[in-house]
Amino acid sequence: MAGGRPRTFDSEAALDRALEVFWRQGYEGTAISDLTKAMGINNAPSLYNAFGNKEQLFSKVLDRYADGPARYIREAFDQPTARGAVEALLHGAADATTDPDHPRGCITVQGALACSPGAQTAREELTARRAAGEAGLRARLERAVDTKELPADADPAGLARYFTTIYQGIAVQAAGGATREQLHQIVDTAMTAWPSRA
Amino acid sequence: MAGGRPRTFDSEAALDRALEVFWRQGYEGTAISDLTKAMGINNAPSLYNAFGNKEQLFSKVLDRYADGPARYIREAFDQPTARGAVEALLHGAADATTDPDHPRGCITVQGALACSPGAQTAREELTARRAAGEAGLRARLERAVDTKELPADADPAGLARYFTTIYQGIAVQAAGGATREQLHQIVDTAMTAWPSRA
DNA sequence: CCGGATTTATAGCCATTGCTAAAATACCCC
DNA sequence: GGGGTATTTTAGCAATGGCTATAAATCCGG
Structure with missing residues (x-):
């Protein structure tokens, strides 16, 4: 046997x-x-x-x-505009973190935020993956400055950090029981910060 | 002995x-x-x-x-204006989550976001405390509608969720190594979403 | 139908988990 | 200084942690 x-x-x-x-x-x-x-x-x-x-x-x-439930992240970057990419990313997060077919939240955020010394390697891997996501977003926003979608004085690194913060906050909210609709509304509010051509 | x-x-x-x-x-x-x-x-x-x-x-x-490192949260609500309260809350979070005298981040967020069944009680206690913070902020924003600091069509519950999301995202960012200055900049960007009297 | 390769299963390693009963110790009050 | 109380200690509970050596079982190629 x-x-x-x-x-x-x-x-x-x-x-x-x-x-x-x-x-x-x-x-x-x-x-x-x-x-x-x-x-x-x-x-x-x-x-x-x-x-x-x-x-x-x-x-x-x-x-x-990354290839399954979080595939929407990579796909978001394929949007024609940077703004569309950010919207796809954050609304995708609102959906993914409340998908009834999966646990709530984001494993990258809640997998090992704080842990014992014996789990430091896992924690560092998650930190690195989060940083990689933020770096990808920054690159997309830098491109948007080049293509004049974003004003020349826009701060791609700062914006990437801001929207990544929204993303991670959404993950915490989802883990705490926020509804999908509430998260989408948060995204709408967050997008208010998108730079306007003064 | x-x-x-x-x-x-x-x-x-x-x-x-x-x-x-x-x-x-x-x-x-x-x-x-x-x-x-x-x-x-x-x-x-x-x-x-x-x-x-x-x-x-x-x-x-x-x-x-709550009485020590996070006392700034309760104190933030003492600000004369709701906007001042939110700013005090979020800038306070930027400072507190990067205080060199303490671990990075916020214990309320990273204490037990995901855990084994045996730690559910701790997880639920943290979830409740986060919800209480959001409720306090909502109450402060509702008061701001009453006093006409916020427009009558403002959504206190939605705004409280948005700023709480920022708060929690900041905690994750801090745990991941973001600098204090970067977090303050995130707060400045986030405050852009504050409702203007159209 | 057998030999060799490979993956299973059994058993157990050593350390630690949260927690507690019972015994030993030190203090204060009288 | 003795009695009573409170606390600390020792020791150990039953269970689990991640992990592995050994051995048994199964399949394939020939």
């Missing part, structure tokens, strides 16, 4: 299940036994054999997150 | 030490042994005797937080 060749086991589906658990419980609140149970893996050794240790699994899960 | 009457042990100072640990490591990332070490208590039983269990200690720590 044991063993055999690789059963072409669907590791993507398993990662999706692991994502749900990490998303809901955070890195430190998730035990290996929680993961094996959720992933349909019977024993811890099988999990370690397939995905490495907890940190490595978490990293793979974050990749899967 | 053991025992004795109550040594009028300074429990406030001990709570301040516990606050530092919970603040930096979160509820679930903090072990009782971390707390006893930081608080200058030799044994776990002494801690339980003095402060109850972990949840109760956490709650006491949050009270101490």
Whole structure:
């Protein structure tokens, strides 16, 4: 009743299940036994054999997150205008963080904001991913200055930080129980700060 | 070398030490042994005797937080104008979340955003405290409508959610390493959304 | 139908988790 | 100085943490 060749086991589906658990419980609140149970893996050794240790699994899960539930982030940058990109990003966040098919909030924010010394690596990985998102937004806004969509005196770095702050605040609000409609309204208010050509 | 009457042990100072640990490591990332070490208590039983269990200690720590490092929040509401109150609140957050004498961020946000089922009580307590802060802000903004500082068609509840979102986003930004100056700039941008008397 | 490769499962590592009963100690008041 | 009280200590509970060595079971290629 044991063993055999690789059963072409669907590791993507398993990662999706692991994502749900990490998303809901955070890195430190998730035990290996929680993961094996959720992933349909019977024993811890099988999990370690397939995905490495907890940190490595978490990293793979974050990749899967970016390609799945958070794909809207990358897609937002494809909008023709920078303003459209920011709107797609933030309204997408309002939807994604309240999707009834997933835990509330954003794993990148709530996965490991504060944690014990033993989880610093996970925390730093999340910090880096958040910084990467902000940097991508800044790049898009810089381009908008070049194309004159934004005035020459606009501050792309400052605006990127502001809208990233909105994004992260939305994640906290969602984790606290805010409704989807309330979050969309927050986005509308936030967009008020968009620079007008004086 | 053991025992004795109550040594009028300074429990406030001990709570301040516990606050530092919970603040930096979160509820679930903090072990009782971390707390006893930081608080200058030799044994776990002494801690339980003095402060109850972990949840109760956490709650006491949050009270101490509200009266100490986060006192600026209550004080912000004393500003003569609602706009002044919001500015005091958010600029105060920019300072407090980057105070070199304390861990970065806000314990109310990063204490237990996502956690295991065993820490739900702590999570719910933080959620409630965040909601209470938002409710206080809403009340202040409703008063501003009454006094005509805000236009009659302003939405106090929506504005309170927006500025609370900024507040919480600032906490995440601070935890991620943003500088104090960057946070103050975010606040300035956020205040752009303040309703103007059309 | 067997040998070799591979993945399972069993069992257990060592450390720590939050928490507590019982015993030992030190203090204050009389 | 003795009695009573309060506290600290020692020791340990049952459970779990992440992780792994060993061994059993299964499949494939031949």
